[in-house]
């Protein structure tokens with residue numbers, strides 16, 4: 282049957298990462314492609330206990346329809362926690378629990394961006410966000426990245442030249458896919474520019490608490506004195522992505538609109554998992570769980586960086602992230618990331634080609650992304666050996 286897909290979806294392609302994950306399921310394949318926490322860090326025993334208790338004692342709340350703003354105790358716990366730890370949230374702000382940070386991106390776009398409006402983002406950037414902006418028929422303009430994140434001068438040139446900019450989308454801490462963090466000076470400049478040109482900022486921050494070295498940099502939201510910044514937080518990387526629990530902290534007028542928008546998407550976030558997360562944070566030592574994740578991921582990051590230094594550094598440039606999940610590799614000019622990733626996959630190692638994250642879709646580039654949190658050190662050891670062999674044998 283010839284199904285006539287709406288224009289807004291016709292040009293959106295399946296994520297190359299999801300496609301790659303299909304190859305990953307094959308035996309003996311080493312995957313550096315995924316973007317989640319290590320399954321060893323899931324607090325499964327604690328969550329199973331809480332789930333059982335909730336069904337025993339309050340199955341009504343877990344199984345009945347819930348309110349769109351989210352389970353009250355989880356909202357309060359989250360508000361208090363991000364205020365206390367990161368100074369996020371002012372009198373003019375409010376917070377809504379949503380189905381992952383991904384939903385903050387779609388609700389923000391649904392509420393703020395008209396067809397043809399411009400969304401500025403880092404280039405490269407998180408493909409889930411890019412596809413959301415595309416699905417809402419926004420015009421995307423990418424700002425090149427350097428070791429300090431978004432190039433602030435290039436951003437200003439765009440803001441000067443373009444009149445229809447509605448939103449700046451940024452992942453300032455341990456960016457996906459590059460792992461780069463924007464320094465405080467640039468964060469302040471970014472907010473000044475957004476003020477000057479009257480543009481909203483969406484700060485997507487799922488990795489903030491996964492820092493393995495260096496000093497914390499204040500979030501954009503903590504610097505926001507006017508309600509210009511929408512903060513997207515998530516429990517995906519610190520507890521589990523399968524639960525689909527995230528949150529938005531933004532000006533209360535916008536949160537009210539996002540609440541209505543959420544009713545058109547999924548009514549409310551999964552009640553059972555909202556309750557589980559609330560009780561997990563209340564009854565266990567969440568900060569110590571995060572510290573344990575950080576120790577584990579730091580060891581893996583260091584292992585992968587050392588291995589890359591030993592085996593790949595003569596052949597490519599790479600980032601040295603202070604946290605998060607990813608290392609970004611840049612091969613010499615003219616190399617194809619797509620062809621290289623195909624070649625590596627044929628040898629049993631899966632990575633994600635840089636084009637996946639490019640604002641200009643289908644434009645190949647010489648980059649690829651590596652995840653270090655999910656593979657074991659043994660897999661990292663073997664996988665980087667394979668990539669080193671591949672790059673030596675890779676003919677353009």
Ligand SMILES: Cc1ncc(COP(=O)(O)O)c(C=O)c1O
Pocket residue numbers: 316380381382383384407409452457485486487514515516517522525526527
């Ligand atoms: C930058 C960024 N934003 C948002 C998400 C989506 O996270 P969630 O599971 O909270 O929807 C991801 C997931 O990989 C991400 O990397």
